[in-house]
Amino acid sequence: MTFVIGRFIPVDPVLAIVGDHATQSTYEKTRLSIGLDRPIPEQYLIYLNKLIHGDLGTSVITSQPVLTDLLHFFPATLELATVATVLGVIVGVPAGVLAGATRGRWPDQIVRVVGLFGYSMPVFWMGLVGLFVFYGKLNWTAGPGRIDVGYEDVVDPKTGILLLDSALAGEWDAFRSAAAHLVLPSIILGYLSLAYIARMTRSFTIGQLSQEYATTALLKGRSFWGMVWRHAFPNILVPLVTVIGLSYATLLEGAVLTETVFAWPGLGLYITQSLFNADMNAVLGGTIVVGAVFIGINLLSDVLYRIIDPRLRLQ
Amino acid sequence: MSDRLKLRALTGLALGALLAAPSMAHATTPADTLVMAKNIDDMISLDPAECYELTGVEVDANIYDRLVRNDPKDATKLVGGVADSWTVSPDGKTMTFKLHPGLTFTSGKPVTAEDAAFSLSRVIKLDKSPAFLISQLGWTKDNVDQMVKAVDPATLQITIGPNYASTLVLALMSSIVGSVVEKAVAMEHDQGGDLGNAWLKTHSAGSGPFALKSWKANESVVLDANPTYREGAPPLKRVIIRHVPEPAAQRLLIEKGDADVARDLSPDLVAAVAGNKDIKIVASPQAALHYVGINVKAAPLNNPKVRLALHYLVDYQGMADSFLKGQFQVHQTFWPSGFWAALDKNPFTFDPAKAKQLLTEAGYPNGFDITLDASNSSPYMTMAQAIQSSMAQGGVKVTILPGEQKSVITKFRARQHQLLLIYWGPDYMDPHSNADSFARNTDNSDTPATKPLAWRNSWLIPEISKRTEAAVEERDGVKREAMYKDLQQTLLDDSPFIIMFQEVKQTAERSNLQNFIVGPTQDVVYYGYAKK
Numbered sequence: 131m132t133f134v135i136g137r138f139i140p141v142d143p144v145l146a147i148v149g150d151h152a153t154q155s156t157y158e159k160t161r162l163s164i165g166l167d168r169p170i171p172e173q174y175l176i177y178l179n180k181l182i183h184g185d186l187g188t189s190v191i192t193s194q195p196v197l198t199d200l201l202h203f204f205p206a207t208l209e210l211a212t213v214a215t216v217l218g219v220i221v222g223v224p225a226g227v228l229a230g231a232t233r234g235r236w237p238d239q240i241v242r243v244v245g246l247f248g249y250s251m252p253v254f255w256m257g258l259v260g261l262f263v264f265y266g267k268l269n270w271t272a273g274p275g276r277i278d279v280g281y282e283d284v285v286d287p288k289t290g291i292l293l294l295d296s297a298l299a300g301e302w303d304a305f306r307s308a309a310a311h312l313v314l315p316s317i318i319l320g321y322l323s324l325a326y327i328a329r330m331t332r333s334f335t336i337g338q339l340s341q342e343y344a345t346t347a348l349l350k351g352r353s354f355w356g357m358v359w360r361h362a363f364p365n366i367l368v369p370l371v372t373v374i375g376l377s378y379a380t381l382l383e384g385a386v387l388t389e390t391v392f393a394w395p396g397l398g399l400y401i402t403q404s405l406f407n408a409d410m411n412a413v414l415g416g417t418i419v420v421g422a423v424f425i426g427i428n429l430l431s432d433v434l435y436r437i438i439d440p441r442l443r444l445q
Numbered sequence: 446m447s448d449r450l451k452l453r454a455l456t457g458l459a460l461g462a463l464l465a466a467p468s469m470a471h472a473t474t475p476a477d478t479l480v481m482a483k484n485i486d487d488m489i490s491l492d493p494a495e496c497y498e499l500t501g502v503e504v505d506a507n508i509y510d511r512l513v514r515n516d517p518k519d520a521t522k523l524v525g526g527v528a529d530s531w532t533v534s535p536d537g538k539t540m541t542f543k544l545h546p547g548l549t550f551t552s553g554k555p556v557t558a559e560d561a562a563f564s565l566s567r568v569i570k571l572d573k574s575p576a577f578l579i580s581q582l583g584w585t586k587d588n589v590d591q592m593v594k595a596v597d598p599a600t601l602q603i604t605i606g607p608n609y610a611s612t613l614v615l616a617l618m619s620s621i622v623g624s625v626v627e628k629a630v631a632m633e634h635d636q637g638g639d640l641g642n643a644w645l646k647t648h649s650a651g652s653g654p655f656a657l658k659s660w661k662a663n664e665s666v667v668l669d670a671n672p673t674y675r676e677g678a679p680p681l682k683r684v685i686i687r688h689v690p691e692p693a694a695q696r697l698l699i700e701k702g703d704a705d706v707a708r709d710l711s712p713d714l715v716a717a718v719a720g721n722k723d724i725k726i727v728a729s730p731q732a733a734l735h736y737v738g739i740n741v742k743a744a745p746l747n748n749p750k751v752r753l754a755l756h757y758l759v760d761y762q763g764m765a766d767s768f769l770k771g772q773f774q775v776h777q778t779f780w781p782s783g784f785w786a787a788l789d790k791n792p793f794t795f796d797p798a799k800a801k802q803l804l805t806e807a808g809y810p811n812g813f814d815i816t817l818d819a820s821n822s823s824p825y826m827t828m829a830q831a832i833q834s835s836m837a838q839g840g841v842k843v844t845i846l847p848g849e850q851k852s853v854i855t856k857f858r859a860r861q862h863q864l865l866l867i868y869w870g871p872d873y874m875d876p877h878s879n880a881d882s883f884a885r886n887t888d889n890s891d892t893p894a895t896k897p898l899a900w901r902n903s904w905l906i907p908e909i910s911k912r913t914e915a916a917v918e919e920r921d922g923v924k925r926e927a928m929y930k931d932l933q934q935t936l937l938d939d940s941p942f943i944i945m946f947q948e949v950k951q952t953a954e955r956s957n958l959q960n961f962i963v964g965p966t967q968d969v970v971y972y973g974y975a976k977k
Contacts, residue, residue: 139852140848140852140855140856141849141851141852141855142851142854142855142858145851145854145855145858146489146851147489147574148497148573148574149497149498149574150854150858151497151574151577151872152497152573152574152575152576152577153576153577153580153894153895154892154893154894154895154896155572155894156572156573156574156576156577159572160573190489191486191488191489191662192489192662192663193489193490193643193646193647193662194647194662199662202661202662203663258691258693258694261693261694261697262697265697265701266697266700266701273694273697273698273701273703274689274691274694274697274698275687275689276664278703279474279475279478279480279685279687279703280475282665282667282685283658283659283667390690390691391691391693391694392694393687393688393689393690393691393694395661395662395663395664395688399663399690400663403486403663406849406850406851407851408851
């Protein structure tokens with residue numbers, strides 16, 4: 131499907147390579163060299179054949195094999211999405227439980243307003259305001275980019291995840307710089323994830339608290355919060371894992387606007403830019419990664435269900 | 446713990462985590478490094494035989510020395526580069542270049558005429574984007590090795606087919622194709638006869654002021670100073686170009702001193718930093734022109750009076766004084782101001798009454814409906830809206846068709862537009878570069894050998910094309926200048942181009958930075974003189 135869309139978008143992929151001023155003969159030669167003269171089904175078969183052999187083709191815009199590009203851009207997104215999701219879970223789940231348990235009272239109102247804000251503010255705008263305030267004015271965080279220029283090329287990119295690479299190499303100054311650059315974008319994305327997770331957790335909690343077993347526990351002398359955490363919370367874990375998994379997968383697709391504002395060389399920026407240049411090898415490669423991420427996270431959720439829910443373990 | 450206490454603890458945890466951003470200091474730019482914030486997403490290759498994107502050409506201008514260079518003090522003048530001097534044979538067809546003695550590549554090996562000849566023939570043999578620059582000299586795969594040759598290690602001789610003016614040939618040798626690549630290194634990385642193309646996309650083998658250390662797409666370009674450069678080692682040891690696509694983020698970086706130069710600030714951001722004593726704004730007029738192409742294929746645009754009327758329905762000065770302030774100046778001829786042979790005449794103003802009169806004479810007293818294709822990026826959308834509103838005052842109802850820049854160009858090249866807003870930058874600093882595209886079209890079929898701008902607007906001009914061809918062959922400089930000025934006047938009288946503006950680049954620099962040179966084209970952005 132992506133392949134077909136790619137062949138029909140109104141951008142000439144040859145233009146992205148030879149530019150607007152080249153002669154017609156250069157243009158034709160390039161068109162032939164990337165196989166665009168062949169019928170589309172044949173182009174697709176050629177692509178599939180290469181794919182089976184692990185060849186995703188070469189990207190037009192980076193001049194690198196798509197696989198190399200993905201190995202470079204995906205870790206940047208993985209790092210950001212993981213930290214953001216951890217933040218979203220650490221804050222979002224307690225906040226959601228709190229809101230659900232105090233439904234209608236002020237803690238609930240606060241969480242709902244904070245959540246609503248996160249839901250409705252454009253992330254692009256939040257990123258810019260965040261940079262302006264926390265980097266520009268308060269000096270609390272580092273600015274756009276993944277690391278300070280002084281540490282450029284200091285750390286050997288083994289995994290591509292800067293925190294991990296710098297820690298493995300024992301370059302703690304580089305680690306601190308990378309962490310300082312990660313703080314703001316991960317809080318902004320974490321906030322989005324928090325808004326979603328808190329809202330869902332709240333409604334799961336409300337659902338569980340209206341169950342008869344909750345009333346029974348209270349009647350048997352459990353304290354209210356004891357009941358919430360010991361009885362209701364384990365029951366919301368299964369749907370919660372699904373929600374967290376979905377939220378994580380969405381962030382792993384790459385957040386193109388956040389990546390643009392923070393000059394973060396991630397997957398979202400790569401796929402979007404490739405699309406604008408009709409660089410279909412890169413777009414397809416990126417799509418395959420996104421697909422794999424969704425499948426992987428679904429699998430992980432399934433495994434977690436079994437661990438969390440004793441009933442599934444018995445089956 | 447009571448329920449109330451637990452509730453407070455939980456609320457505290459939730460809110461506290463939100464606010465617990467650690468306070469972290471960060472370094473300003475190192476004293477021996479130039480840090481630049483720039484959008485570099487157009488880069489696709491750094492091989493000078495392939496590279497033709499704005500950022501790539503700019504970077505290559507700093508890692509490869511060229512046979513001839515633009516004077517950093519006055520970019521319209523040509524000065525020696527790898528070649529010190531040159532002579533032209535009496536028939537004007539053979540040029541002999543003497544190389545600057547003692548030059549070395551960053552590898553330490555000497556720069557020879559053999560390398561220079563290899564570099565030129567490589568451009569023809571690879572036949573990539575910039576090949577058209579020198580294939581017009583009559584060079585082909587088969588003859589280039591005879592027409593471009595090293596007479597001895599210090600002498601390069603080139604022969605051209607057509608009777609082109611030698612100033613034009615020199616201008617070509619100062620463009621990206623004149624970059625001298627180290628033959629031995631390129632051939633060492635040859636893969637299947639690609640003359641090192643795949644390797645040179647992301648590596649360098651030059652003798653310029655810098656050598657490429659790394660290029661990470663969407664992230665950064667890092668250059669290291671070349672201590673053996675022809676003009677001596679650059680004052681700064683390293684240049685780091687960081688990919689910062691968002692102009693507002695560039696503004697923050699320069700304000701905080703985390704970047705020495707911000708290249709892509711929009712007029713509102715320039716105004717925002719203008720009062721900051723740590724930042725200076727440097728304005729450099731550019732060669733790029735912004736214009737509206739009029740496709741004359743069908744009525745009503747095939748009527749010259751209608752085309753003329755449209756010229757009076759654009760509020761040139763109004764745009765330049767408002768949202769384009771500081772970054773565009775009104776310019777209406779096809780060769781930019783400040784260059785040799787430019788005709789500085791801007792006869793058109795916003796005059797709806799005159800336009801209506803012309804439209805009435807053309808048989809359209811009530812105007813007509815028309816579409817305008819434009820890139821959906823800044824400032825094109827605002828320009829398109831301004832044009833829409835000014836044309837409405839002449840009864841011309843414009844529907845804007847926004848598109849991604851590359852899809853707009855694709856449509857232009859397929860001649861599927863009516864009006865189309867776009868820009869054009871010359872390929873080298875000779876008026877032929879623009880005349881050849883604006884004022885030449887002898888084959889209006891759908892499959893021409895080239896697609897000059899006149900063709901893209903379906904404007905068949907055999908007579909004007911002859912004059913363009915005569916101008917490029919004129920060897921008397923004074924006559925040649927007059928011919929180009931006449932051509933510019935002819936296109937002012939009637940053409941399918943509403944040329945509106947010449948761009949002015951505004952570069953924001955930290956006050957302590959000096960001699961960072963932004964010339965009129967990407968070929969003349971020199972990092973090598975910068976110091977702080």
